[in-house]
Amino acid sequence: MNAPANISRRTFIKATALVAGGLVIAFSIPYAKRFLLPGAAKETAGADPNASKLPAPNAFLRVGTDSSITVMLAHSEMGQSIWTTLPMLIAEELDADWSKIKVEHAPAAPAYIHTAYGIQITGGSSTTWSEFDRYRQAGALTRALLVAAAAQELGVAADSLKTENGFVLSGDKKISYGELAEAAARLETPKAVTLKEPKDWKIIGKATKRLDGPEKINGTAIFGQDIHFDGLMTAMVARSPVFGGTVKSFDAGAAKQVKGVRNVVKVPSGVAVIADNYWAAKLGREALKVEWDLGANAGLDSKKMLEEYRKLAAAQGLSAAKAGDSKAALAKAARTIEAEYVLPYLAHSPMEPLNCTVKINADGCEIWTGTQMQSTDQQAAAKILGMKPEQVNMHTMFLGGGFGRRANPAADFVSEAVHVAKAAGAPVKTVWSREDDIKGGYYRPMFLHHVKVGLGADGMPVAWEHAEVGQSIIAGTPFEPVMIKDGIDATSVEGVADSPYVKGIANHSVALHTVKASIPVLWWRSVGHSHSGFVMESMIDELAHAAGKDPLEYRRALLKDHPRHLAALNLAAEKAGWSTPLPKGVFRGIAVHESFGSFVAQVAEVSVSKGAAKVHRVVCAIDCGLSVNPDSLKAQMESAISFGLGAALQSEITFKDGQVQQSNFHDYKVMRIDSMPAVEVHIVQSTEKMGGVGEPAVPPVAPAVANAIFAATGKRIRTLPIGNQLA
Amino acid sequence: MVTLNINGKEHQIDAPEDMPILWALRDIVHLTGTKFGCGAAQCGACTVHLDGQPIRSCVTPVASAAGKKITTIEDIHNDKVGQAVQAAWSEIDVVQCGYCQSGQIMAATALLASNKKPTDADIDAAMSGNICRCGTYPRIRAAIHAAANKL
Numbered sequence: 122m123n124a125p126a127n128i129s130r131r132t133f134i135k136a137t138a139l140v141a142g143g144l145v146i147a148f149s150i151p152y153a154k155r156f157l158l159p160g161a162a163k164e165t166a167g168a169d170p171n172a173s174k175l176p177a178p179n180a181f182l183r184v185g186t187d188s189s190i191t192v193m194l195a196h197s198e199m200g201q202s203i204w205t206t207l208p209m210l211i212a213e214e215l216d217a218d219w220s221k222i223k224v225e226h227a228p229a230a231p232a233y234i235h236t237a238y239g240i241q242i243t244g245g246s247s248t249t250w251s252e253f254d255r256y257r258q259a260g261a262l263t264r265a266l267l268v269a270a271a272a273q274e275l276g277v278a279a280d281s282l283k284t285e286n287g288f289v290l291s292g293d294k295k296i297s298y299g300e301l302a303e304a305a306a307r308l309e310t311p312k313a314v315t316l317k318e319p320k321d322w323k324i325i326g327k328a329t330k331r332l333d334g335p336e337k338i339n340g341t342a343i344f345g346q347d348i349h350f351d352g353l354m355t356a357m358v359a360r361s362p363v364f365g366g367t368v369k370s371f372d373a374g375a376a377k378q379v380k381g382v383r384n385v386v387k388v389p390s391g392v393a394v395i396a397d398n399y400w401a402a403k404l405g406r407e408a409l410k411v412e413w414d415l416g417a418n419a420g421l422d423s424k425k426m427l428e429e430y431r432k433l434a435a436a437q438g439l440s441a442a443k444a445g446d447s448k449a450a451l452a453k454a455a456r457t458i459e460a461e462y463v464l465p466y467l468a469h470s471p472m473e474p475l476n477c478t479v480k481i482n483a484d485g486c487e488i489w490t491g492t493q494m495q496s497t498d499q500q501a502a503a504k505i506l507g508m509k510p511e512q513v514n515m516h517t518m519f520l521g522g523g524f525g526r527r528a529n530p531a532a533d534f535v536s537e538a539v540h541v542a543k544a545a546g547a548p549v550k551t552v553w554s555r556e557d558d559i560k561g562g563y564y565r566p567m568f569l570h571h572v573k574v575g576l577g578a579d580g581m582p583v584a585w586e587h588a589e590v591g592q593s594i595i596a597g598t599p600f601e602p603v604m605i606k607d608g609i610d611a612t613s614v615e616g617v618a619d620s621p622y623v624k625g626i627a628n629h630s631v632a633l634h635t636v637k638a639s640i641p642v643l644w645w646r647s648v649g650h651s652h653s654g655f656v657m658e659s660m661i662d663e664l665a666h667a668a669g670k671d672p673l674e675y676r677r678a679l680l681k682d683h684p685r686h687l688a689a690l691n692l693a694a695e696k697a698g699w700s701t702p703l704p705k706g707v708f709r710g711i712a713v714h715e716s717f718g719s720f721v722a723q724v725a726e727v728s729v730s731k732g733a734a735k736v737h738r739v740v741c742a743i744d745c746g747l748s749v750n751p752d753s754l755k756a757q758m759e760s761a762i763s764f765g766l767g768a769a770l771q772s773e774i775t776f777k778d779g780q781v782q783q784s785n786f787h788d789y790k791v792m793r794i795d796s797m798p799a800v801e802v803h804i805v806q807s808t809e810k811m812g813g814v815g816e817p818a819v820p821p822v823a824p825a826v827a828n829a830i831f832a833a834t835g836k837r838i839r840t841l842p843i844g845n846q847l848a
Numbered sequence: 849m850v851t852l853n854i855n856g857k858e859h860q861i862d863a864p865e866d867m868p869i870l871w872a873l874r875d876i877v878h879l880t881g882t883k884f885g886c887g888a889a890q891c892g893a894c895t896v897h898l899d900g901q902p903i904r905s906c907v908t909p910v911a912s913a914a915g916k917k918i919t920t921i922e923d924i925h926n927d928k929v930g931q932a933v934q935a936a937w938s939e940i941d942v943v944q945c946g947y948c949q950s951g952q953i954m955a956a957t958a959l960l961a962s963n964k965k966p967t968d969a970d971i972d973a974a975m976s977g978n979i980c981r982c983g984t985y986p987r988i989r990a991a992i993h994a995a996a997n998k999l
Binding site: 162196199200201202329331333334335336337338340341342343344346349355363380397398399400403471472473474520521522523524540552554555556580752757760761762763764767785786787791792793795796797801802819 | 858864865867868871874875876878879880881882883884886887888890891893920921922925930934937938941942943944945946948950952953971972975976977978979980981982983984985986987988989994
């Protein structure tokens with residue numbers, strides 16, 4: 122991380138003059154192949170993606186003649202604060218005046234392809250580590266050009282010049298970056314730049330306030346939902362109450378009588394009512410009569426599905442991990458512990474209901490939406506319209522929450538909006554209601570885990586047999602060829618098949634049963650770890666209690682060769698005062714889990730009374746390597762704890778007679794302030810490899826709380842949500 | 849036609865009387881700081897003040913606002929308490945995605961207008977109708993205390 126990078130070794134760099142004046146820096150890094158879409162590979166392989174795209178917006182930063190520094194975000198701001206973190210990387214190397222930084226979401230273009238995933242995407246808690254070099258290099262390169270321009274103007278050697286706070290300094294003379302921008306843009310790009318040593322950082326590592334704070338406090342921040350221009354209409358789509366259902370017939374008569382309703386059109390996902398405003402569209406949709414062919418899923422029932430899952434867990438699954446002979450080792454074990462864990466379908470329910478504005482022109486299409494996956498949305502829109510992807514201009518707006526829902530390989534809400542605008546022959550904003558969102562699918566899949574562990578005479582595990590049953594979020598998507606190997610969706614078994622506990626046991630097996638079901642499923646903040654973290658850390662707690670050992674000491678013994686787990690675990694335990702007394706009626710639970718390259722441990726303090734658990738405090742420790750902005754890191758820990766805990770306490774999506782039984786926040790319950798514990802965050806001072814921060818604090822919270830509930834009551838929570846299980 | 853007084857200015861609104869204030873604000877007056885979150889008074893994103901009282905504008909028809917004053921996030925800085933709340937929100941760096949924050953700030957301002965030194969329990973009671981999926985709740989509590997200390 123701290124070696125100065127020689128850009129020319131691994132990047133192609135171009136600098137070019139911007140028509141409007143100023144300097145544009147754009148470059149690309151050869152794609153890593155981890156999540157690469159097969160289609161994307163064909164389109165871009167072997168080509169310099171900047172070759173045909175420069176100049177204008179295809180760049181990472183612009184220096185204006187007014188000394189403004191406009192940073193283009195290759196990723197989407199959805200709360201995680203990359204609107205601030207990525208500019209920090211540029212400003213550090215550029216010695217920029219922080220007050221002059223402006224930020225914009227980049228368009229969808231090859232220059233902004235994820236350095237590791239190969240498509241333009243925000244997800245996997247990857248933005249900061251994946252851009253750590255690219256954005257710093259952009260800043261350093263720009264600084265070098267500005268210095269060179271100043272050297273030319275002053276007739277001095279470049280290495281005699283210094284930079285500070287948006288100026289090049291030469292003795293007592295100083296020239297602003299704005300004054301140098303046009304001259305810098307005419308210079309030849311340096312072959313390499315040297316990045317600062319970490320000891321010289323002034324911005325990286327310092328708690329820095331959000332740049333998007335002011336506009337989100339005074340109501341002027343523009344989300345997709347807020348797009349308005351003359352002639353724009355609002356649509357709501359009547360969709361089948363059962364997934365996979367189709368329109369048999371519809372009668373738009375009454376809907377068209379509603380004042381403000383302008384059109385009713387059929388689209389692949391249902392029937393769209395297009396109106397002057399949301400209220401008219403909503404009333405129109407209520408008046409619309411649709412006869413549905415509910416199709417094959419009209420009998421869907423999640424309770425029955427769970428029974429099927431239970432049977433499947435007992436059958437032979439596909440092997441996701443295997444070592445030694447777990448059967449034989451179990452037979453010889455001093456004792457065996459067996460448990461079944463069940464986790465429900467979950468909706469992401471971001472605060473901003475899904476929406477997408479589409480304006481189709483003769484030679485292209487404009488789309489305004491909050492998306493985490495510009496590449497697939499752009500491709501899907503282009504396909505529907507018979508256009509080339511580059512004819513589809515994606516305007517990424519602030520996302521009112523994402524949590525994975527707005528990164529859909531199926532591009533569902535964008536595709537639908539394109540169909541609506543196409544059918545209407547007019548610019549349309551397609552808006553989902555909250556009910557549409559909660560009933561509309563793309564859930565975290567329900568999972569059942571069956572775990573059987575053999576303990577030796579010393580109470581330590583000697584055999585681990587694990588079976589998982591659930592839908593794959595990857596099957597059927599363009600990611601399938603890359604992310605499913607030998608029938609195993611890596612995201613289904615992450616956190617189990619690669620668990621340090623499991624791998625540390627000589628005899629283990631992890632089996633997966635992938636269920637084919639019609640319920641649309643998707644990554645939900647922390648993906649597979651959202652269920653595996655709960656199962657693993659609850660099970661380890663069960664084993665510790667069975668062995669009569671302290672849950673912290675038991676974990677320490679099992680993780681003795683995993684220093685980063687241990688560092689987080691020890692810091693959380695120390696800060697929580699693990700062995701110190703608590704107020705009467707309050708009990709502790711602990712959990713530690715690695716995900717997205719980071720290691721998070723949490724201690725939850727919980728009391729149980731009148732059949733309900735109250736979480737008083739969560740002490741959280743993380744080792745994510747370098748923390749670029751410690752305050753936004755803390756905010757992400759608080760956020761993930763709220764998100765994971767709310768789900769663990771109350772959230773579930775269930776199906777009966779083919780239909781989702783929940784509809785709005787009164788029955789799809791999420792965290793509210795009166796259930797939110799105090800959160801304390803501690804950061805492990807670490808020079809290890811950088812990991813993510815958006816998701817890794819989700820997995821430990823449910824087990825830490827469930828383990829505290831066990832300490833308080835002796836009742837082991839094996840099914841989420843906790844709901845009324847303590848009544 | 850309904851006449852609405854929004855942020856001190858009269859607006860003639862061509863809308864049915866049962867249209868919720870939220871949609872008059874957003875789709876007719878184009879004041880989009882007030883957000884749509886649930887349409888059922890379940891999440892608080894649409895909170896505005898009607899004669900100083902916090903209401904859920906997504907379920908309050910425009911007809912009920914006749915002769916009353918609507919205050920939205922766009923104008924709350926002109927209120928002494930609102931200004932202190934916004935300053936505290938900035939100081940504590942509360943926001944994340946930001947979508948619910950207009951409603952949070954309007955609810956917090958109403959709380960502090962009626963209760964100058966709210967306890968955590970007061971805050972939880974007054975703010976539990978405002979959902980934040982990003983979980984900014986610990987900072988909301990801290991910011992309300994900070995604003996109370998400045999007032």
